[in-house]
Amino acid sequence: MKRQMITLALFAAACGGEKAPQTAPAAAPAAPAAAPAPAATGTVHEVKMQLVGGKYTFDPVNLTIKPGDTVKWINMSGGPHNVAFYKDKIPAGAAEVLAKAMPNTMAELAGPFLTDSLAAYQVSFAGAPQGNYSYTCQPHEALGMNATLSIKP
Numbered sequence: 001m002k003r004q005m006i007t008l009a010l011f012a013a014a015c016g017g018e019k020a021p022q023t024a025p026a027a028a029p030a031a032p033a034a035a036p037a038p039a040a041t042g043t044v045h046e047v048k049m050q051l052v053g054g055k056y057t058f059d060p061v062n063l064t065i066k067p068g069d070t071v072k073w074i075n076m077s078g079g080p081h082n083v084a085f086y087k088d089k090i091p092a093g094a095a096e097v098l099a100k101a102m103p104n105t106m107a108e109l110a111g112p113f114l115t116d117s118l119a120a121y122q123v124s125f126a127g128a129p130q131g132n133y134s135y136t137c138q139p140h141e142a143l144g145m146n147a148t149l150s151i152k153p
Contacts, residue, residue: 047074047147056144063148067151071125076118080139082137084136090133091129097125097129134148
């Protein structure tokens with residue numbers, strides 16, 4: 001009898017009475033998908049920064065682009081190089097646009113030094129005013145490493 005009561009007690013404990021079945025918590029609602037980045041509307045132009053025959057150059061030294069285009073400067077040889085626009089040799093209103101478009105600046109309108117071979121620096125000219133933009137490579141400015149970018153329709 002004692003054994004039957006123990007068995008009955010164990011059976012009752014195992015059943016646990018009338019508990020509601022356990023369910024997994026409801027999944028949190030999914031976060032809304034991020035809006036896709038706007039597609040680039042312009043062309044990407046490449047400018048080589050290099051040391052050729054003892055001369056530091058941008059190639060091409062004069063580049064004409066359309067509004068909304070992007071320029072990608074590439075350290076080919078002779079670095080470190082950077083791109084620094086002359087504030088007094090760019091169109092009115094361009095400084096504000098460039099300040100927003102130039103990532104990782106080390107000074108006003110001056111991109112970072114590119115020390116590694118094939119390192120690149122890219123600037124979008126979306127919203128930039130038309131006209132001529134004179135720029136230099138600061139480490140090689142005294143050696144004549146200067147160039148001009150023109151934005152024309």
